[in-house]
Each structure stands twice: as structure tokens, then as C-alpha cells.
Amino acid sequence: MAASAVAGFAGEQLGRFVAASQFQALSPRLRQEAKRSLLNFFGGAIGVAHAPPVEAALRVLLPLSGAQRVVVLGRAERLDMLGAAFVNAVAANLLDYDDTHLRTVIHPTAPVAPAALALAEQRGLSGQALLHAFILGAEVACRIGNAVAPGQYNRGWHVTATCGVFGAAAASAKLLGLSAVQTWHALGIAASQSAGLIENLPSAAKNVGVGNAARNGLFAALLAEQGYTAGPAAIEGGFGWARAMGDAPVVAEITEGLGVRWELQSNTYKPYPCGIVMHAVIDACLALRRDHAVQPTDIAGIIIAGDQLLLDRGDRAVTNERDARVSIHHCAAVALLFGAAGLREFSEAMVHDPEVVAMRAKVTEIG
Secondary structure, eight states, rough: OOOOOOOHHHHHHHHHEEEEEEEGGHHHHHHHHHHHHHHHHHHHHTTTSSSSHHHHHHHHHHHGSSSSSOTTTTTTOEEEEHHHHHHHHHHHHHHOOOOEEETTBOOOHHHHHHHHHHHHHHTOOHHHHHHHHHHHHHHHHHHHHHHHTTTTHHHTTTTTHHHHHHHHHHHHHHHOOOOHHHHHHHHHHHHTOOOGGGGGGHHHHHHHHHHHHHHHHHHHHHHHHTTTTOOOTTTTTTSSHHHHHHSOHHHHHHHTTTTTTTTGGGOOOOOSSSSSGGGHHHHHHHHHHSSSOOGGGGGEEEEEEOOOHHHHOOOOOOOOOHHHHHHHHHHHHHHHHOOSSTTTSSSSSHHHHHHHHHHHHHHEOOO
């Protein structure tokens, strides 16, 4: 569907876009990028299927689950749609291997794919329908992110969760066959369920925010299907979501070029299981070690310069493996010590390894 020149509310235009979209109109390149994102999602979620946060979430949700149950990736247990969407989103986000939309630093697949997967399975829908819905949901999440980044992020909101709920709602609305108006309402309902804090990044509460984005987006679409409504400007209005959580949104970033310019084609994939703003630090340290034969015993100090987002995110005390995944100091230390930055290097054992602790202490950063 090409961009519309007709003025209107942001949610209204997104609703028309989602409802009118035809799978046959999507380019092969776009479909392929969506498949890559979904493959990354499945791998990440299955890889941590028995991790403690997943186990804990299942212990909470299994006794509460409804009768119509769907797959929890990598597990024998099954949950109702809302529970499965939550747990699969938590798992997808757990290792920090999830894909990243660089402009916004949103991980679009983690909140969107689990909602679409649960609904498609429960309703017996096709893989093509799932792929189509995911593409639309990822687009909605990233476009709304474009409209509020970086202001919302700078206020402490975790944009993967806060914007991901809109993507989950849009994908679910498409799978439910909602009308343009119903989809508009689903997005408005999602606006009242958006949350997630950067302060919680080094804890399992970060993953709860992403899990809720998937569950709440699906819930919003189900409510809209049953006749629930929302304010017309719930996203961009004077007392709407964007202004309540940050600055006035750049609405054109949401609405211009719909169906012509696709944000999913700017999606990226992580070689290291840590915050993506740390990847340049790892790359630089690996290159120094490789190209100049730097030995750990030769290093007196490590000075890292970078933009404010890197420094704000990465300057932290490291007490556990989650801290390590968003620490400049740890990323530099393991890259220089071991010439690697994989799951082993971000494990709990490595966090407390004396050699790693000593190397982390040599790192300072400047703006």
C-alpha cells in the first residue's frame, strides 16, 4: 500500500496501512529479511528455553493458563496465547542476541514475533499469514520508534518494550483480520499498556518489559476485535502516549512512505550477545589484539571514547552476567584477553574471573 496524502491521526493511517496490506505486494527482499529475523528469534529463544528466568515465568504462568494452549519454544509445556507470547518474548530477549533496528536501537522481533506466533498457532493460520503479520508489526514498531527516538530513550524508557507493544498489536490485528478502524483502536489500546525501563536493563525485569509488550499487544488486538475502542490520537495527542513518555513525536516518521520505505530492511543481527552499542568497542579491541599482537600483560590502561549513548549505557559496575552484557569495561576486557566475545565470555563465571576483573579495572572512558 503506497503512502497516503490524506491527513489523519497517526493510528488511523497505520490502521489503514495494516488492514489494506497484501502479501503479494511485498518484495522478495522484504520477505527474506523477515525470514532472517524470525530465524534469529527462534534460535535465540530455543537457546535459553531452560534458563532460570524462563523456568520462573513458567512456574508463575502455568497455573494461571487458559485451556487453549500453544507452543512455548523449546519446552514440552504449553501456555495460553497470552502466556506463550510473554514467555517466548522473554526468551527471545534474554541473551541479547536479538536483532536490532539501528536508528532506534529497537529489537523489533522479540516483542512482535511471539504475539504473532501464538495467535497464528491458536487460530490455525498459515506461515505466510504469520510472515505477513510480522512484517507489518515490525514496521509499525520501528516507525513509531523513529518518531520518538532518542528523546524517549533519554528519559529512561526501554524502546524495545514501549514501541514493541504497538508492533505486537499491529501484527495481531492483521492475523485477526481486523478492519482499519479496529486496528486503529488496537494501537490506541496498546498505547495504554506501554512500559519498560532502561534502569532494569541489567536484570530480568528488562525481559518482563519485552514479554509484556508481546502479551499486551496481542491483548489489545483481542479487545479491539470485541469492540473496545481508544482515543483517536492515543499515540500522538496532547495527552497521548508519545508526549506522556517524552517529547512531541515527529508524526511524519510514522506516516510518510508507508508501504514504500520499509524499516525492516534496515534491521541488523548481532555477532556478540550484548548491547549493540558495545559492539564497536569489541570490534576495536579484537582488531588491536589481532593486528598489533597486543598481549594482556602489555596493557597498562584502556581508554574508550564514544558517543553519549555508549557511555550512558556502558559505564556501570559489573556484578553479574547481565551487567556484563551492557558494560564497556567487560566488553573491552574479554575481547583483549581472549580474542572472543561469545556466550562463554559473558557467562557468570567470566564476570568473577580474577583476570577479567583486573582487566575491567583498567578501562576508563571519555566523551
